[in-house]
Amino acid sequence: MRVIVHTGKGGVGKTSISAATALRCAEMGLKTIVISTDTAHSLADSLEAKIGPEPVQLADNLWAQEVDARYSMDKYWGLFQKYMVALFSRNGVDDIVAEEVTILPGLEEGAHLLWINKYFNEGEFDVLIVDAAPTAETLRLLSLPDVTRWWFERVLSLTRGAAKLLRPIGRLVKNDNIPDEAAWEQVQELFKTLDRVRDLLADPEVASMRLVVNPEKMVIKETQRTYTYLNLYGYATDAILCNRIIPDEVTDPYFAMAKDRQKENLGLIGEAFGELPLLKAPLFGQEVTGMDALKKLADSLYGDQNPAEQMFAGKTHTIEQDEAGNYILLVPLPFAEKDDLDLYRSRDEITLRVGPYRRNIVLPYALWDLEIADAKFDESRLRIRFFEKRGEKQRAK
Ligand SMILES: Nc1ncnc2c1ncn2[C@@H]1O[C@H](COP(=O)(O)OP(=O)(O)OP(=O)(O)O)[C@@H](O)[C@H]1O
Ligand SMILES: [Mg+2]
Numbered sequence: 535m536r537v538i539v540h541t542g543k544g545g546v547g548k549t550s551i552s553a554a555t556a557l558r559c560a561e562m563g564l565k566t567i568v569i570s571t572d573t574a575h576s577l578a579d580s581l582e583a584k585i586g587p588e589p590v591q592l593a594d595n596l597w598a599q600e601v602d603a604r605y606s607m608d609k610y611w612g613l614f615q616k617y618m619v620a621l622f623s624r625n626g627v628d629d630i631v632a633e634e635v636t637i638l639p640g641l642e643e644g645a646h647l648l649w650i651n652k653y654f655n656e657g658e659f660d661v662l663i664v665d666a667a668p669t670a671e672t673l674r675l676l677s678l679p680d681v682t683r684w685w686f687e688r689v690l691s692l693t694r695g696a697a698k699l700l701r702p703i704g705r706l707v708k709n710d711n712i713p714d715e716a717a718w719e720q721v722q723e724l725f726k727t728l729d730r731v732r733d734l735l736a737d738p739e740v741a742s743m744r745l746v747v748n749p750e751k752m753v754i755k756e757t758q759r760t761y762t763y764l765n766l767y768g769y770a771t772d773a774i775l776c777n778r779i780i781p782d783e784v785t786d787p788y789f790a791m792a793k794d795r796q797k798e799n800l801g802l803i804g805e806a807f808g809e810l811p812l813l814k815a816p817l818f819g820q821e822v823t824g825m826d827a828l829k830k831l832a833d834s835l836y837g838d839q840n841p842a843e844q845m846f847a848g849k850t851h852t853i854e855q856d857e858a859g860n861y862i863l864l865v866p867l868p869f870a871e872k873d874d875l876d877l878y879r880s881r882d883e884i885t886l887r888v889g890p891y892r893r894n895i896v897l898p899y900a901l902w903d904l905e906i907a908d909a910k911f912d913e914s915r916l917r918i919r920f921f922e923k924r925g926e927k928q929r930a931k
Contacts, residue, residue: 535654536842537735540775541666541760542746543753547777550822550831551746551815552665553580553598555841557825558832559661560596564842567597567653570665571646575600577665582824593825597659601649647731654734661842738770742844745771747803748778749796758806758896765849766898772846774807775835776800778817805892808850851895856919861901863918865893867911875916877909886916 538555540548549570556568567589570577577600578585583592587602646664653662735741743764747757757774764771779800780793803812815834822831835841851865867875867888876887881902886893904920911917 535657535659535662535740536844537650537654537662537664537741538841539664539666539735539741539743540746541743543748543756546746546748546753547775547815547822548746549576549580549665550828551744551775551777551835552663553577554822554828554831554835556596556598556661556663557593557828558836559663559840559842560593561829562840562842563595564660565595565658566661566663567599567659568663568665569599569601569646569649571601571667572665580823580828599649601646647735648727650734651727651731654740736768736770738772738844738847741770742772743769744773744775745807746775746777749776749799749803751799751802754799754802754806755896758894761807762851762896762898765851766853770847770849771807771810772844773811773813774803775813775815776803777815779814781816802894805894808893809846810850811845850893853898853901860907861904861920863895863897863901863920865895865916865918866914867893867916875909877906877918879906884918 540552540555542548549572552568552570556566559566568577575585577598581592581598583598584590585592585598585600587600589597589599591597646666650662650664653659745757745761747753761771780789780796784793800812813835815831818827818830820827822828832841839845848866851863854862854864856862863884865886867886874889878885878887882897884895884897886895901920903922905923907919907921909916909918
């Protein structure tokens with residue numbers, strides 16, 4: 535099964551593009567399901583169909599589902615949550631407070647992930663299209679296995695201090711028909727599932743992240759940040775989908791300026807995402823809802839291309855740590871000449887100029903206060919090494 539995840543800033547067209555992509559895959563004979571956790575039910579509006587928390591078949595090869603986050607949360611976390619609440623209550627913490635602190639951060643979004651695992655294991659579908667939440671939530675979702683573990687270890691160490699308390703509470707909980715063992719097993723199961731999903735999503739043969747943008751500067755900037763973090767977490771982005779480009783046929787002088795600006799911003803997309811394929815869709819005269827409109831959207835994005843196929847292999851930049859713990863930014867620049875390179879650094883961005891090409895890379899937070907030690911070419915890649923200024927370190931102490 536191939537998994538295609540569409541993410542991007544709010545309102546750029548993620549839901550429309552997810553629906554259109556699913557429809558195109560289904561038309562090509564691939565058994566396809568499109569899922570969304572959007573509580574606003576816009577996937578249903580987009581497809582002009584009634585969709586529920588269980589998959590609904592809408593056409594040949596086409597299923598859709600609005601994932602019910604609560605259901606998955608209860609299934610994977612409910613028992614353990616009850617156990618923790620009992621533990622905290624026993625220690626004099628109000629029930630309501632206890633419930634709050636035992637809600638696993640990010641699990642609501644994580645419901646998506648649990649379904650991905652289910653569909654992968656069942657092998658029923660050829661393609662799973664994910665209409666993901668706007669970027670911030672999606673990033674949180676994709677880092678969820680780490681976040682969960684971090685959170686869980688904190689809570690565990692909190693409770694471990696009261697290890698003696700745990701046993702009597704275990705008994706107390708048992709009286710409540712919540713067996714200790716089952717609660718812990720459930721948590722282990724959740725972690726295992728999240729790890730599996732992460733492995734699936736980080737496998738470029740299985741999953742592709744696609745970033746939906748509009749030809750607007752602010753949208754492109756935010757999406758660049760997302761791209762950097764996706765690379766950092768090890769998820770492969772294989773295309774940029776630019777939606778709402780004013781078509782050439784529009785010659786009304788009213789749109790002339792907007793068209794010029796869009797042209798400029800399409801150039802920025804090239805700088806921001808390097809060699810990644812850029813697929814384009816026009817701004818339509820009306821909302822994109824219903825099968826006919828979605829077909830048109832899919833036509834303009836994909837033409838004859840199969841959207842389920844991997845569109846790009848590799849990454850346009852990666853960040854690694856060397857043996858000494860220094861961060862290294864690696865940028866493949868196969869056509870660059872050594873003497874050809876200019877590098878500009880601001881706190882959170884690096885701009886490279888290689889002959890006629892420009893690349894602009896948004897740095898993750900961990901690199902903002904680091905200095906560049908050196909930049910070298912190594913096997914067609916530019917290796918930029920960062921280090922922590924000693925003065926900074928001392929000041930921090
Ligand atoms: N190319 C287009 N031309 C005209 N209208 C469009 C186009 N793409 C999307 N729309 C319309 O724009 C609105 C927002 O699109 P959509 O719901 O797909 O965005 P979204 O990124 O999923 O938003 P959200 O972040 O709120 O989930 C919808 O009414 C949709 O029909
Ligand atoms: Mg949406």
